[in-house]
């Protein structure tokens with residue numbers, strides 16, 4: 013019996029020993045794996061991993077030496093990290109968290125003054141937080157020894173990579189903007205691949221801040237899943253774009269717009285176009301003068317800014333689902349999408365108060381309807397002429413359910429340029445934007461819109477865009493405003 017107990021005890025303690033040693037081994041391996049992922053942005057290769065693990069376990073190297081090996085490796089050097097990215101990686105790798113703005117600013121300030129990256133790394137390594145991290149992974153911490161040449165002398169510093177090229181210098185504001193998108197829109201830290209990619213896209217001006225914010229972040233499933241309400245949505249915009257909390261008046265103003273039916277993207281555009289945001293983002297010399305383009309909304313048939321022109325075709329099967337007949341003076345049936353129809357009623361009523369009688373002439377036209385309309389004009393006028401005022405099927409804005417041809421009560425000037433000189437034509441030109449409509453085909457913009465002057469054709473784009481476009485000048489076109497292609501087929 014005694015012997016059996018003894019054997020049992022030995023077996024149990026052997027098991028325990030085995031478990032603890034396996035656990036310890038895993039921890040060291042995990043410590044090294046983190047370095048690959050956080051510093052180099054990749055999974056470890058088997059050989060590299062086993063070498064570093066071995067060096068740690070045999071006490072050949074301490075954690076500080078290993079970290080130093082990663083941070084000043086050729087591979088990391090090849091990433092050409094900006095100071096901001098470097099500091100962010102120090103936080104992520106050594107403190108296991110993202111930067112706090114005050115702390116980060118402090119480190120960036122030091123780097124800007126010529127403190128070497130090695131010294132900065134040492135600062136992180138000597139911190140209590142990194143001490144705790146080393147305890148957690150069961151590795152010996154150690155420290156970085158600074159040689160006399162590597163301290164505080166940027167020009168002679170051996171540890172400051174010579175590769176800090178002009179491309180990445182001073183773009184912390186872009187980098188920080190992307191980080192804020194992750195933090196506030198997705199409610200998480202950035203991953204380094206994503207952070208790098210979006211920053212690069214912005215720096216190379218392949219996309220504007222609005223595009224990155226909308227298509228990249230706000231339209232993502234990850235954000236949609238958060239199902240934030242309007243109040244939080246606006247607060248997120250303040251934090252992301254302006255790097256501050258909302259002020260009461262400003263926030264109320266944005267909420268009012270949302271409650272009146274403005275789409276969220278138009279609020280994002282508002283922030284992206286604000287002087288305050290541009291001041292922040294231009295701080296490091298990066299300039300993005302015009303920022304208006306929302307790619308996906310322009311091709312999304314359900315949006316109010318869907319583009320239908322000779323370069324952007326609608327599907328032959330597209331028919332808006334929310335068409336209704338506006339309750340206005342009209343010739344025959346003139347359906348429009350619900351929101352546009354309501355706006356049209358408001359506009360016609362307002363005109364009436366000014367003593368102007370408007371008549372709706374043509375609203376939504378189906379694809380097949382456009383086939384006969386177009387063919388009719390071709391038979392009368394020849395194709396070359398017809399193409400200047402009648403759209404080929406699939407290219408007509410009338411298929412969106414957001415356009416209306418309007419005339420005066422007499423109808424004498426319907427679909428003629430002379431309508432622009434009538435009281436009705438003038439009233440529309442000066443007031444339509446107040447109801448969310450724009451004069452879609454201005455004078456002398458045929459090469460841009462693809463259509464000659466049509467003082468009768470008004471397009472609903474919603475209040476925000478209509479007033480924004482109108483404020484750019486009376487000849488402003490959708491194509492120019494959003495920077496998209498137009499003109500001929």
Ligand SMILES: [Zn+2]
Pocket residue numbers: 410415416417469
């Ligand atoms: Zn029309």
